[in-house]
Amino acid sequence: MIDPYGRSITYLRVSVTDRCDLRCVYCMSEDMTFLPKTELLTLEELDRVCSAFVDLGVKKLRITGGEPLVRKNVLTLFDSLGRHLKTGALQELTLTTNGTQLSKFSDGLKASGVRRINISLDSLDAARFKSITRWGNHAQVMEGIRAAKAAGLKVKINTVAMRGVNEEEFDDLVAWCGAEGFDLVFIETMPMGDITGDRTDQYLPLSMVRARLARRWTLDAIPDNTGGPARYTRCAETGGRVGFITPMTHNFCESCNRVRLTCTGMLYMCLGQDDDADLRSPLRASESNAPLLAAIHEAIGRKPKGHDFVIDRRHNKPAVSRHMSVTGG
Ligand code: SAM
Ligand code: SF4
Helix, strand or coil: CECCCCCECCEEEEECCCCCCCCCCCCCCCCCCCCCHHHCCCHHHHHHHHHHHHHCCCCEEEEECCCHHHCCCHHHHHHHHHHHHHHCCCCEEEEEECCCCHHHHHHHHHHHCCCEEEEECCCCCHHHHHHHHCCCCHHHHHHHHHHHHHCCCEEEEEEECECCCCHHHHHHHHHHHHHHCCEEEEECCCCECCCCCCHHHHECCHHHHHHHHHHHCCEEEECCCCCCCCEEEEECCCCCEEEEECCCCCCCHHHCCEEEECCCCEEECCCCCCCEEECHHHHHHCCCCHHHHHHHHHHHCCCCCCCCCCCCHHHCCCCECCCHHHHCC
C-alpha cells in the first residue's frame, strides 16, 4: 500500500478497547463515558481486519487501547495473530500497555510471539504515579514490568514529559532504565480529547528535556531503526537508548508509515486529523474480504500529508476531539 505522498504503509496500530483501568490526567477525564460493548468489533472481526492488512503488506501490528489487556480474552487475539509471524508475513506483533495486567499476561504474550513491549510509566514515585494515573497502583505496575522482563520480553518505557509534574525525575528514569536494560522514550503531551484542566500548563517541549538531560548524561544521536517517530540517542554512561517523540516541536509526518484502527472498526489515516474510514460496514457486509480490501485501498488514498497539532494559549481546545484512548496513541 502506497499513499498519495509515496509513503509505504507497513504498520497498523489497533485499539482493541477504549476502556482502561487507569485515568491518566493527560489522556482521560475521571468520568469518561465509554462505548457500549455492542459497538466493538469482536476479537474474530479484529483478527479478520488485521489479517487483511497483513495480506496488503503490513509488517508490524501494535495492539493498544485504552488498555488492551483489559479486553476480555485478548490473549486469543494475540495467539491467532501470531500465525502470521510463523509464516513470515508479519515481522512484529507488539503492544502498548500501562502494565497493570502484565503479571498475569507476560508469559502468554511471549508464547503468542510478542518479543517487544511498550510500557507506559510516568513516574518511579508511588504517590506521584497515583496522582498522574488517578487510579493506579505503582507496586502492581512495577510487578508487571518485572514479570515482562522475566518472561524475556524486551521492554521499552514510555514517559509523557509534564511540566511541574514529573520533570525532576527524568535523570532517575534514565538511570533506572539503563540499569534494567530498558529503552526509554519521552513523549510530549498532545492535544487530544477534552480532559479536566489545561494542557498548556503540562506541555514541556522535549528540546528542553534533552538539554537538561545533557547536563548529566552523554546522549549520542544514533540512527533510528525502529521505524517509528522516535529520535534515538545512546546514553554513554548507562549504555541504554533514550528516545524522544516530539510531535509538537518536530514534524515527523514525512516518514509516516502507519494507520490506526479503532475498536469499532474506524480507520484513522492520521493521529492528528479527524478524517476516517468505516471498515466495519464492508467487513460485515460480506463473508468475502473484497469489500473490506476495497475500503482499505480507498482510505489509504486519502492519507493526509501531516497533522495540525498546535498547543498554545490561542488554541486551548484539543486539535482533535477524540481521546488518545480511541486511536491508541
Ligand atoms: N493504556 C496503554 C498505555 O497507557 O500504554 C495504551 C494506550 S495509551 C493511549 C498509549 C500511549 O499514549 C501512552 O504511552 C500514553 O502515555 C500516551 N498518551 C495518552 N494521551 C496522551 C496525550 N494527550 N499526549 C501524549 N501522549 C499521550
Ligand atoms: Fe489508560 Fe493508557 Fe490513557 Fe493512561 S494513557 S488513561 S493507561 S489509555
